[in-house]
Amino acid sequence: MNDSGGTLIPELVQRYETALTQIVERNRANSTTTVLCSPGVVDAFSFVNLKLTAAAFNTANGAPSATPSAEDNVGAAAKNKALAAFRDAAHRIAETQKMPFADIHDAMWQVMQAAIAGYGTSWPPRISLRRPDHRVILCDDGVHPDTAAHIPMAYAVLKAMGFDGDIGSITLDWSNGTVETDSAQTAKVVGKGRIDVESKRLPMCFFDDSAMSGGYPSVPCRYVLQHCPFNEDLNRYCLKVRGLPNKPVRVTWGDRSLFFTREQLENGINLAAEFSDNPFCPVMRSLDAAVWEKQVYERRLFEILNMAVWKRYFSPESLRKCLDNYSAWAAKEFPANRELLEACETIRQRALAKNENVPLSELVRIRQILLERQREYHRRARELIKPVRHTITVEPISSGK
Numbered sequence: 001m002n003d004s005g006g007t008l009i010p011e012l013v014q015r016y017e018t019a020l021t022q023i024v025e026r027n028r029a030n031s032t033t034t035v036l037c038s039p040g041v042v043d044a045f046s047f048v049n050l051k052l053t054a055a056a057f058n059t060a061n062g063a064p065s066a067t068p069s070a071e072d073n074v075g076a077a078a079k080n081k082a083l084a085a086f087r088d089a090a091h092r093i094a095e096t097q098k099m100p101f102a103d104i105h106d107a108m109w110q111v112m113q114a115a116i117a118g119y120g121t122s123w124p125p126r127i128s129l130r131r132p133d134h135r136v137i138l139c140d141d142g143v144h145p146d147t148a149a150h151i152p153m154a155y156a157v158l159k160a161m162g163f164d165g166d167i168g169s170i171t172l173d174w175s176n177g178t179v180e181t182d183s184a185q186t187a188k189v190v191g192k193g194r195i196d197v198e199s200k201r202l203p204m205c206f207f208d209d210s211a212m213s214g215g216y217p218s219v220p221c222r223y224v225l226q227h228c229p230f231n232e233d234l235n236r237y238c239l240k241v242r243g244l245p246n247k248p249v250r251v252t253w254g255d256r257s258l259f260f261t262r263e264q265l266e267n268g269i270n271l272a273a274e275f276s277d278n279p280f281c282p283v284m285r286s287l288d289a290a291v292w293e294k295q296v297y298e299r300r301l302f303e304i305l306n307m308a309v310w311k312r313y314f315s316p317e318s319l320r321k322c323l324d325n326y327s328a329w330a331a332k333e334f335p336a337n338r339e340l341l342e343a344c345e346t347i348r349q350r351a352l353a354k355n356e357n358v359p360l361s362e363l364v365r366i367r368q369i370l371l372e373r374q375r376e377y378h379r380r381a382r383e384l385i386k387p388v389r390h391t392i393t394v395e396p397i398s399s400g401k
Contacts, residue, residue, distance in 0.1 A: 001039050001143065004082040006075075012082075017089040024097045035160050036094040037102040038087035040145065040153060041109050044116060045135045046128045047076040047142030076142070080109070102160035107152035107228065108145075112137050114227035124219055138219070146218035147210050152228045165234040167203045167272065170195065172394060175243030193394040200387045203237040203272035204230075205284040211292035222276065231273035241265040245396050252393040254279040265394070279390035286384045294377035300329055301370060333373065340369045 003016050020036070027034045087105040094101035115123045115137045126136045138149035145153065170187055171180045172195060179187045184201035206221035225231060239251070244262045251258055251265075253275050260269060271278065303325075327344060334340050343366050350356045 001083070004039065004079070004086050006082070007078045008082040008085050010085075013085050013089050016086055017093060020090065021093050021097070024093060024099060028097065033099060034097070035100045035102055035157065036090045037157060037160075038090045038105040039083045040104045040149075041083060041112060041138070042076050042079045043137050043139035043142045044076045044080075044112055045137050046139060047079060100160040100162070102156040104153050104156045107156040108138060108149065111149075111152050111224055111227045115223075123223060126217060126219060129216065136219070138224075140216060146216065147213040148208075148219045148221045148224045150212070151206070151221060151224045151230055155228055155230045155234060158234050163234055165232075165236050167201055167235060168199055168237045169240070169268075170197065170238070170392065171240040171242065173242045174394065174396075190391075193396075195392045195394075196389070197392060198387050198389050199280075202280050202283060202385065202388060204235045205272075205278065205281045206276065207281075207285065207288060211289045212295075214292075225273075231270055235272045236270050237272040238268045239265070239271050239392060240268040241394055244394075247396040247398060250393075250395045250397055252395070254390065259397070271392075280388055283384065283386065283388055287381060290377075290381040290384055294374070294381055297333070297377055298374060301374070334369070337369065340366060 003012060005012050024034045024036070083105060087103065091101050091103070093099070123137070128136045128140050128142075136146070139145050166182070168185050169182045170185060172189070172193070173179070174193065177189045177192070179189050179195055181187045181197070185197055185199050187195050187197045190196050206225065208218065208220050210218075241249070244265060246262050249260050249262060249265055251260060251269070253271060254277065256275055256277055258274055272280075327348075330340060330344055343363075347358050347363075350358050
């Protein structure tokens with residue numbers, strides 16, 4: 001996203017392709033598989049590039065299509081044209097190096113084009129917080145994806161990694177009261193059309209008020225899911241019912257009931273897609289919050305330590321800029337770890353009082369402590385994923401009921 005500039009510049013694409021090839025080759029030498037992810041897109045409604053005029057964009061990229069602001073649209077069209085070229089470069093490397101490729105650009109593009117085509121009828125008219133005169137499809141500021149926009153991004157990456165999407169399957173024979181499942185489910189019939197299930201593998205659940213949103217509004221997930229086949233391809237928790245009478249059928253799962261035809265249930269319904277509020281949601285909400293806490297920790301690590309890593313040492317200037325934030329954060333995150341806090345104070349004295357550069361080689365123990373805490377956040381999140389017990393009820397409905 002940052003490397004691509006404003007308009008398509010072939011020299012930038014070549015530099016990107018050369019550098020990325022070197023990274024993949026270095027990983028290959030370490031027997032590591034690299035999943036090459038393309039850049040995404042900028043938002044056709046909310047993106048603005050203030051460095052180039054509309055006339056300059058138009059000269060380089062052709063006439064704009066009709067949107068609320070012709071000037072902004074030219075900027076988005078030009079930027080996305082450049083990003084598509086970088087996507088193509090990443091794809092070439094993946095093919096040459098025989099590595100997986102995640103086309104995030106296309107996944108987001110398909111959602112955005114569907115939103116544009118149906119705007120005003122099927123897409124919620126959300127206004128950008130940062131630019132109140134602009135509407136939003138996927139990115140509030142035009143560049144950084146909202147929570148729901150992460151769905152097509154995750155879709156592309158998971159597809160590239162080879163996940164098949166078969167989360168669970170339950171097949172009920174209505175006529176004889178037997179049930180079959182995949183290996184990750186345990187089920188028994190406890191009454192006519194009533195199945196008690198324990199699931200060891202959980203489908204993904206989507207929350208518009210996800211902790212990941214960080215307080216920012218997002219397009220409701222259901223709108224993005226209409227135009228991204230995440231549930232169909234990657235999140236199938238299927239129920240099939242054989243031997244039903246030819247009547248409308250009520251399926252109750254958790255606190256919700258929905259109606260289906262006999263044909264729909266014989267072919268199979270995806271419970272994860274049909275029931276957005278379901279018995280897996282409490283576990284997945286806890287996981288959502290735990291992953292968010294982990295990411296906040298990791299983001300703070302990067303913000304504080306990036307300058308030192310970039311410059312290969314803690315210089316007086318770089319440390320002075322981040323020391324207050326880092327010290328306050330370390331004291332809150334590690335209040336009882338005297339080893340870490342004393343090491344931080346030693347760095348402070350050497351870098352600020354003695355005006356020394358502190359090489360990264362002398363910070364190995366601090367790095368170990370910080371990464372141990374990162375692994376602890378990871379472990380906490382993993383431990384939340386436990387088997388879920390739930391009940392599915394299938395009831396043919398007679399006319400008049």
